[in-house]
Amino acid sequence: MIKKFLFLLLTLGLWSGLTQIRTTYAQFGPPGGGPGGPPGMGGQDDRRKKTEFTGTAEETPKGNGKVTGLLVDSTSGKPVEFATIALMNVKTNKPIDGTTSDAKGNFSLAKLAPGEYRLQYSFIGYKNKDSKAFIIEKGTVLAMGSVKLPADVRTLGEVTVTGQAALIEEKVDRLVFNADKDMTSKGGDASDVLKRVPMLSVDLDGNVSLRGSQNIRVLINNKPSTIVAASVADALKQIPADMIKSVEVITSPSAKYDAEGAAGIINIVTKKNTLHGLTLNVDAGVGLRASNLGLNGSYRQGKLGISLGGFGRAMYNRASSTLEQTTLVGGQPIRTSQQATAFDKPLFGQYTLGFDYDLAKNQSLTANIRYGTRNFVQQQSQLTSTFSYDSLLSMTNRDVNRKDLSNSVDMNLDYVRTFKPQQEWSISTQYSRTGLVNNFYADILGQTGELTARQRNLNNNTNQEMTLQTDYQTPIGTKQLLEFGGKAIMRQVDSHYQYQVGGSTGELVFDPTNPSGSLMYNQNIGAGYISYTYVTSNKYTFKVGTRYEHTGISAKANETTKLAIPNYGNLVPSINVSKSLKGGSTLKAAYNRRIQRPGLQQLNPNPNAANPQNISVGNPTLSPELTDNVEVSMSSTIKKTYLNAAIFGRLTNNAITQIRLPSDSLTSGFPAGSIITTYQNIGVQRTVGANVFFNTNITAKWSVNGGLDGYYMYMQGLTQGTDGKSVTISNSGVSIGGRLMSQLQLDKGWSAQVFSFFRGPNPQLQGTMGSFYMYSLGVRKDLASKRGSIGLAAENFLGNGITMRTNLNSPLLSQVNVNHLYNSNVKVTFTYRIGKMSFEETRRKARSVSNDDVKGEGGDAGGQPQAAPAANRPKP
Incomplete structure (x- = not known):
């Protein structure tokens, strides 16, 4: 019965994908999507996929105007590739067209009708930036030159934190506990951190339970270790709490993961330097x-x-x-x-x-x-x-x-x-x-x-x-x-x-x-x-x-x-x-x-x-x-x-x-x-x-x-x-x-x-x-x-x-x-x-x-x- 149900779902999904329901830009937003989305589908990691604007919140009038430019990092001067550029109508403040920068940071918007517009630049890790308003007339070719995107330091918790980041986040397939926001576990080990994670409990010996079951799999940066296989409690004592960035709790792992872990998977993510x-x-x-x-x-x-x-x-x-x-x-x-x-x-x-x-x-x-x-x-x-x-x-x-x-x-x-x-x-x-x-x-x-x-x-x-x-x-x-x-x-x-x-x-x-x-x-x-x-x-x-x-x-x-x-x-x-x-x-x-x-x-x-x-x-x-x-x-x-x-x-x-x-x-x-x-x-x-x-x-x-x-x-x-x-x-x-x-x-x-x-x-x-x-x-x-x-x-x-x-x-x-x-x-x-x-x-x-x-x-x-x-x- 399960095999038949799986086959039916796969068949319906593939058929629906072939029909390609064309969705408006106003519904789905720019590429890059929301946190937790899958690559290729507007998820957080989908920062390199170009967007096909097949429909918009308002019909895009056509003309022969053109806008070009180059996106670069404001600090290093390197090109920012696959960032989102949205063409905004100044009067309605709505997007009517858009594109993404290429591998060298260049972008181009063509076939633009006469009107007053501005550009909005966005990319994960950078602050959103808006251009000044400009007017496109018939046959106008406008070069924006080099546009410098400033880094969004709020995303770099190890550099400068402005305001309070969420201690607990829920994504579609997991719960994320941001351990680097927890100060009382500093100087401890991983078991001290896991005591604070929803759905988990840790006994006096360091054994971890998820929803009452100790039949779980513990990973470190998505990787196993034989010391974990020998004893989870012993392995957790070797991981310093100060080096843990987050703990991910996956209660319903997909087929991609090994079949082990009856109650689910716990992934301990350590701090990684992106500087x-x-x-x-x-x-x-x-x-x-x-x-x-x-x-x-x-x-x-x-x-x-x-x-x-x-x-x-x-x-x-x-x-x-x-x-x-x-x-x-x-x-x-x-x-x-x-x-x-x-x-x-x-x-x-x-x-x-x-x-x-x-x-x-x-x-x-x-x-x-x-x-x-x-x-x-x-x-x-x-x-x-x-x-x-x-x-x-x-x-x-x-x-x-x-x-x-x-x-x-x-x-x-x-x-x-x-x-x-x-x-x-x-x-x-x-x-x-x-x-x-x-x-x-x-x-x-x-x-x-x-x-x-x-x-x-x-x-x-x-x-x-x-x-x-x-x-x-x-x-x-x-x-x-x-x-x-x-x-x-x-x-x-x-x-x-x-x-x-x-x-x-x-x-x-x-x-x-x-x-x-x-x-x-x-x-x-x-x-x-x-x-x-x-x-x-x-x-x-x-x-x-x-x-x-x-x-x-x-x-x-x-x-x-x-x-x-x-x-x-x-x-x-x-x-x-x-x-x-x-x-x-x-x-x-x-x-x-x-x-x-x-x-x-x-x-x-x-x-x-x-x-x-x-x-x-x-x-x-x-x-x-x-x-x-x-x-x-x-x-x-x-x-x-x-x-x-x-x-x-x-x-x-x-x-x-x-x-x-x-x-x-x-x-x-x-x-x-x-x-x-x-x-x-x-x-x-x-x-x-x-x-x-x-x-x-x-x-x-x-x-x-x-x-x-x-x-x-x-x-x-x-x-x-x-x-x-x-x-x-x-x-x-x-x-x-x-x-x-x-x-x-x-x-x-x-x-x-x-x-x-x-x-x-x-x-x-x-x-x-x-x-x-x-x-x-x-x-x-x-x-x-x-x-x-x-x-x-x-x-x-x-x-x-x-x-x-x-x-x-x-x-x-x-x-x-x-x-x-x-x-x-x-x-x-x-x-x-x-x-x-x-x-x-x-x-x-x-x-x-x-x-x-x-x-x-x-x-x-x-x-x-x-x-x-x-x-x-x-x-x-």
Whole structure:
């Protein structure tokens, strides 16, 4: 049925495109259109397409007059190509003709009838400019000479900002949070920024959820990284908040994107220098629980651009937890009580080097290298008491040193060739490799503090992938866009682990009850897609497409044991429809199917027993889950307030679900009463929800924004019953979250911001994860000429941190876990920019690889923008 519907839509769209409904200039405005429009259809990137004036607001009288001229940049003197020139009737102030400048900045308007006119010049990145009125008589040939267009500095947020830019923008296929307008997250990392983004929530461990689902894909500048594939939470801690320009949330990705990410795609866009010259930015911060230092430089001259950056962050946090649990082992209840304290000392670093070069006027080459490092060291003390009925079985005190270390390298080389405006072909390549070390070293102490035993776990993993991708797009007329392409991903996971134990002497030997193990996991993906966009004359936008992905898997455990994991293929359709309504409102509807492949840690068979009461182990035989998504949303602007509301639904089969089972020491090698957490494809999830958010400007200098998110989730799966057989269990619940932020611009360069966030209890298959909240307050003072700033921010400064309570229940276990994070913080931030800069027109970048296909742990994508409704496009 879906295939027939897609075929019908494509057929109707192509037929309508061939009929070419001729639309008036007064309806659609000049080329360049409104923000969010597709290339070739009046979108923001459609700055190079000439306009065919087939009809106007008033009939254009014909004559033999002519006007010529040359458009140049007022600063550099370079020609401004493909800018819009509108011929305006002085009496009616309406456009009656128009054209665009050519590749050398020249323009010409011919066959002009006698009359009084003026010209209006416009182009993205420049201020609109009007000529003086002039008179055309019969046979007049008027040369306007060189017309200098001044740069619109308001579009360069890193140079001079006049007024307040919108913190939240909604485009046809995504929501954009402009993070560079958020001052309280400075000195933090990407997880601090994502807490402020509508529809997203971030838990205490840094795991990100979109509308209640952690099945998302996180991209950085439209590109994946193997460190993200290993752990989204870890990757976010490596990205400095000061370098994030915006966060894009795509809840209904088109066929162009990889089919992964059941709930959607999050694309983190870092700041890019579009200036000309040599610059150096310094970002520093000192706080009670974190300090950071970043240096970023760039050089741009002629056809070559070079950027070099480095960032480091040190953190120091305390945390404590209590655990009360009861498990049934062999039909007997085992009660466990544990108190733990921890001190975290993580270090994060990121270093980047990038080049871009214009091979020719219509060809460009881009290369980037990124190196990231993570050194997470935790010292933990665990006091555990185990009881059978009311009798004390054992009491142990463990001093644990955990080391989660990683280093990642991402290299990409991208080429793009433009044949004509918005007709282009690109080739993108990427190599990514991450090395992961997850070790712990534990001393088991007696009641008087003497060493009684020692334990050590060594776990080394390598995750690497190679990607080759090619894409082609071409406009069909003025209201259609066709895109298609192919992609190949070769991915390899190599994991090795071993345990060592020792007695009271401390000498370590290999543990015979927990033998060494390994996993070799190869995954090869081939994909192809086609996507078609059509904008109708009555303000509808249709974007339909389909994508097919074939996944081949070969895996071995312990070097020789082959794992029977079947290959699979998936057809992934997508439909996006938007309609512009009266009063500037927009209505959107979407359907898509997504797949979710298991992530590295979900596959890793190494039992992680740093805390022997909560042991985690992956499952290398996991298969992907499939999700069908539907959503309807509406946005509108009422005076100074922007409102957006959406309802959505998700149905997931074969869901990858966390399952917790009690350990039996006779069979598992772990203490009786401990809990083993693993993953299985045994779940069904049904989710319905809604979200609403607003952004209002109370005055020109005072803005407030916020929103509420809520959903109802039903889950069903299998677990072990009291008789040892599998039983079906289910759970359901409602979760509500929200955020509120206010920004105030004061005199003499001062500004202030307050932010608050909360997330209610979150239902899980075997219980409920607890609620938590956070808040912050920040002030900032801009330095002279806005070359830098000094800021002061405080987080969770009332009380003594955050407490989160989690309850788990099943036929064999009952657990209450209370975590307390001492995250009160005060920090001072400092930024400064050195160097001379001048405006340079935006350069077309080569497309880059975007692997949106691996499930994150703990649970532009920036792609092609869609057509903007005609009513929202600017008029000349």
